[in-house]
Amino acid sequence: MPKIEERVNLKAYNTFGLSAEARYFFRLEKQEDIHWLVEQEAFKSLPTLWLGGGSNMLLTQDFPGLVIKVELLGTHLEILSDDEALFSAYAGENWHHFVLESLENNLGGLENLSLIPGNVGSSPIQNIGAYGVEIKDHVEWVEAFDLKDRLIRRFSAAECEFAYRDSLFKSREKGRYVILRVSFRLTRRNHKLRVDYGAIRSQLVERNIQPSIHSISEAVISIRSSKLPDPAQIGNSGSFFKNPVISEEHYQQLKAEFPEIVAFPAGEKQMKLAAGWLIEKAGWKGFRKGDAGVHNKQALVLVNYGKAKGEEIKSLAEDILHSIYTTFAVRLDIEVNII
Ligand code: FAD
Ligand code: EPU
Numbered sequence: 430m431p432k433i434e435e436r437v438n439l440k441a442y443n444t445f446g447l448s449a450e451a452r453y454f455f456r457l458e459k460q461e462d463i464h465w466l467v468e469q470e471a472f473k474s475l476p477t478l479w480l481g482g483g484s485n486m487l488l489t490q491d492f493p494g495l496v497i498k499v500e501l502l503g504t505h506l507e508i509l510s511d512d513e514a515l516f517s518a519y520a521g522e523n524w525h526h527f528v529l530e531s532l533e534n535n536l537g538g539l540e541n542l543s544l545i546p547g548n549v550g551s552s553p554i555q556n557i558g559a560y561g562v563e564i565k566d567h568v569e570w571v572e573a574f575d576l577k578d579r580l581i582r583r584f585s586a587a588e589c590e591f592a593y594r595d596s597l598f599k600s601r602e603k604g605r606y607v608i609l610r611v612s613f614r615l616t617r618r619n620h621k622l623r624v625d626y627g628a629i630r631s632q633l634v635e636r637n638i639q640p641s642i643h644s645i646s647e648a649v650i651s652i653r654s655s656k657l658p659d660p661a662q663i664g665n666s667g668s669f670f671k672n673p674v675i676s677e678e679h680y681q682q683l684k685a686e687f688p689e690i691v692a693f694p695a696g697e698k699q700m701k702l703a704a705g706w707l708i709e710k711a712g713w714k715g716f717r718k719g720d721a722g723v724h725n726k727q728a729l730v731l732v733n734y735g736k737a738k739g740e741e742i743k744s745l746a747e748d749i750l751h752s753i754y755t756t757f758a759v760r761l762d763i764e765v766n767i768i
Contacts, residue, residue: 431455431459431462431465431466432455433453433454433455433469433471433495434453434454434455435452435453435454436450436451436452437450437451437454437496438450438451439451439480439483439488439492439496442480442483442496442498443483443484443486443488444482444483444484444546444660444664444665444666445483445486445487445488445660445664445665445666445733445739445742446660446664446733446735447487447488447664447733447737447738447739447742449488449489449490449491449492449739450491450492451478451491451492451494451495451496452471452475452491452492452493452494452495453471453475453494453495453496454495454496454497454498455495455496455497455498456497456498456500457497457498457499457500457501457521458500458501458502458521459501460501460519460609463574463607464579466497467576467579469495471494471495472495475493475494475495476492476493476494476495477494477495477496477497478492478494478495478496478497478768479497479499479607480496480497480498480499481498481499481520481521481547481548481550481551482523482524482546482547482548482551484546484547484551484660484666484667485547485551485554485555485666485667485764485765485766486666486765486766486767486768487666487739487742487743487765487766487767487768488739488768489738489739489740489743489767489768490739490740492768497607499520499521499548499550499607499608500521501519501520501521501550501609501610502519502521502522503518503519503522504516504517504518504519504522504527504530505517505518506534508617509614510617511617511618512616512617512618512619513614513615513616513617514534514536514614514615514617515569515612515613515614515615516530516531516534516536516612516613516615517569517610517611517612517613518549518610518611519549519550519609519610520548520549520550520551520607520608520609520610520611521548521549521550522548522549522550523547523548523549524542524545524546524547524548524549524551524552524557525543525544525545525546527539527549528540528542528543528544528646529543529646531613531615532642532643532646535617535642536615536616536617536642537615537616537617537620537621537622537642538562538566538567538613538614538615538616538620538621539562539564539567539613539615540642540643540645540646540649541559541560541561541562541623541626541629541645541646541649542557542558542559542560542562542564542649543646543649543650543653544649544650544653544654545557545559545667546660546667549611550608550609550610550611551608552564552611553568553571553589553591553596553598553608553611554596554598554599554608555594555595555596555599555764556589556591556592556593556594556595556596558593558594559649559653560623560626560628560629560649560652561623561625561626561629562623563591563593564591564611564613565586565589565591567613567614567615568586568589568591568611568612568613568614569585569586569612569613569614570583570584570585570586570611570612571583571584571586571589571608571610571611571612572584572608572609572610572611572612573598573606573607573608573609574606574607574609575605575606576604576605576606576607577605581609582606584597593671593672593674593701594671594764620641620642622640622641622642622645623645624640624645628648628652629645629648629649629652632648632651632652633645633648636648655726656726656727657726657727657730658724658726658727658730658732663724663732663733663734664732664733664734664735664737665724665730665731665732665733666730666731666765667730667764667765668704668705668729668730668764669729669730669731669746669763669764669765670704670708670729670746670749670750670761670762670763670764671704671761671762671763671764672701672702672703672704673701673702673704673707673759673760673761673762674695674696674699674700674701674702675699675700675702675759676698676699676700677698677699677700678698679758679759680692680700680702683702683757683759687710687757690702690706690707690710691703691706702759704729704753704761705727705728705729706728707753707756707757707759707761708723708728708729708749708753709728710756711749711752711753711756711757713728713749713752714728716745717734718741718745719736719737719741720733720734720735720736720737720741721733721734721737721741721742721744721745722734722745723745723749731745731746743767746763749761750763
């Protein structure tokens with residue numbers, strides 16, 4: 430019989446390491462339990478929070494409703510041809526383990542996304558991306574439970590409305606779907622290697638290694654470990670803000686004032702700025718107030734040195750937003766889900 434727990438501390442379930450109590454807590458280990466769950470009083474009458482690895486959220490207070498930790502497990506490999514395969518996983522599988530399993534099966538496509546924290550089920554929410562690849566490039570379908578119509582739906586990649594750190598599930602239909610399973614179309618040979626991201630190429634050259642799906646994964650793991658804080662050591666949720674996209678005209682004005690500004694073309698007459706550069710330039714890198722701070726190797730990452738409260742991190746984020754706006758007339762958007 431499934432069981433709802435009461436008054437569970439979420440500290441171990443979020444990578445910021447923030448203490449917050451869930452009034453009710455449920456582990457979804459079997460897909461069929463979802464039908465039982467939606468009929469429970471706590472589900473029907475209180476707010477709900479679906480939880481994966483807790484690596485993209487900031488808990489600012491105790492949660493007065495029901496937290497549902499999605500723990501559905503299993504992977505499935507379907508060979509389509511000598512060239513391609515579909516590799517899928519249930520939502521509760523750890524993302525990095527899934528990537529490693531794809532590499533063990535010699536499947537290409539996800540190697541640049543090695544070592545991203547969190548679970549497979551959350552990967553479509555913000556269309557996770559790193560080192561020149563986003564999951565939208567490889568998603569075949571996303572299977573989700575529709576909480577409104579109470580049925581399972583399968584979305585094609587196009588239907589997910591993926592965009593930079595965004596999707597249907599994070600924006601237009603936020604809260605409506607529980608992601609159960611995700612399938613990826615991957616290559617079995619003639620892998621398309623993506624080494625354009627400068628840091629990957631220089632890692633491979635430095636270590637005199639031929640690019641392959643395996644060596645790219647190793648290079649990505651090495652780069653990430655060198656600059657991103659390990660949540661097991663210092664609490665964080667990765668990039669706290671998104672990289673802002675501004676007009677070419679605005680960029681030229683900024684470039685005239687700050688010639689060393691870091692930016693990349695992002696579609697017609699638009700530029701994507703490195704928010705980490707803006708935050709560092711505005712003097713925030715390494716800043717610390719109490720236990721809330723800005724990481725000293727990556728200014729886009731806010732950290733909890735131990736006992737910070739979610740509200741303190743949120744307040745630091747607001748100070749940074751204000752400072753970036755007054756210095757560069759650029760509005761940053763928050764990437765992390767504030768709860
Ligand atoms: P959670 O934090 O548990 O949840 C995130 C959101 O998804 C919440 O709104 C939650 O309610 C919702 N959700 C979770 N599971 C489900 C479900 N099954 N159905 C419906 N909704 C659900 N992200 C990148 O894109 N690229 C990076 O390079 C990257 N690097 C990171 C580095 C570090 C050190 C850290 C800590 C984070 C990084 N992130 C990065 C952010 C994070 O890893 C991703 O956003 C990841 O997908 C979050 O997964 P999670 O399972 O932890 O999600
Ligand atoms: N930079 C600075 N100072 C800093 C940080 C960055 O000047 O403190 C400049 C550097 O010039 C650097 C450039 O910004 O070359 C880009 O930095 P980096 O390569 O570290 O990437 P990012 O733009 O800061 C993005 C993603 C990361 C992802 C990396 C690698 C966003 C919001 N963040 O960071 O994703 O891992 O690229 O692809 O797009 C996340 O979303 O949580 C996340 C970690």
